Amino acid sequence: MKHEYTTKLKGRLVLTDAYHADESLQTEKSLYRFIWVREGNITLEIDHQEVPLAKNEVISLTNLQHLEFKSIDGEYLTLLFNGNFYCIYGNDHEVSCSGFLFNGSSNVIRFILDEEEQKILNEIVEALKREFTVSDSLQEEMLRIQLKRFIIQATRIARRRLNITQEKEYTFEVIRQFYILVDTHFREKKQVQDYADLLHKSPKTLSNIFSTCKLPSPLRVIHERVEAEAKRLLLYSTKSSKEIADLLGFEDQSSFSRFFKNMTGQSTVQFRNEAEGKN
Structure with a gap:
């Protein structure tokens, strides 16, 4: 099963149960992805790390994260869209998923649905399927509405798993905005003070917020984002360490090499x- 809609401005929305077998979709580098295991289990490789998923587990991936299917012992659905169809950054006020469901680190959001949550998301999927078969001037906006519903419900579910209550709303929003800023500026800004200034907070306040929520320190988040990008460039490009160091904003190759060794315990070589030996 595959349903697809493409706009005149190259916006793309796809619902498929065979993403693994669709080379054109897998080679498209602009797609955000939800994967929902409906039966059995599957094993993915995300940024070269194996990620097993069980029945009723959902995972969200950005266009930055590299995905391969290692094994499929069941059934799954994938909902894919690009920024031309729905921009999660420009419409952050609508869905509040940027920096949360979707961020550039290798630490992906995943959750298992309970029965009520399965019912809610399944209703949206069925509504999407119906809209894909309609052909009129309202189809594009109706599909966009159903996609927004899916994103909002997934965001709500993930927030419940993290126990983001109304009292914690402010704290959660600061953390989310921090992740958005890190995704945007990690190449040129690598100190907590840089982001504290952008958020109009002190570094100590940020550290306390992250500590209260039992999250890695703000500095660790920055370093992990740089590390994730470095690994992707090493794994999926032919760029040299010097070129990668330049791209990631390091003063020179040696400072990048020290950073990478401290983060991973390995040299870039x-x-x-x-990685090449495993392939």
């Missing part, structure tokens, strides 16, 4: 060779 060891990391690349080990």
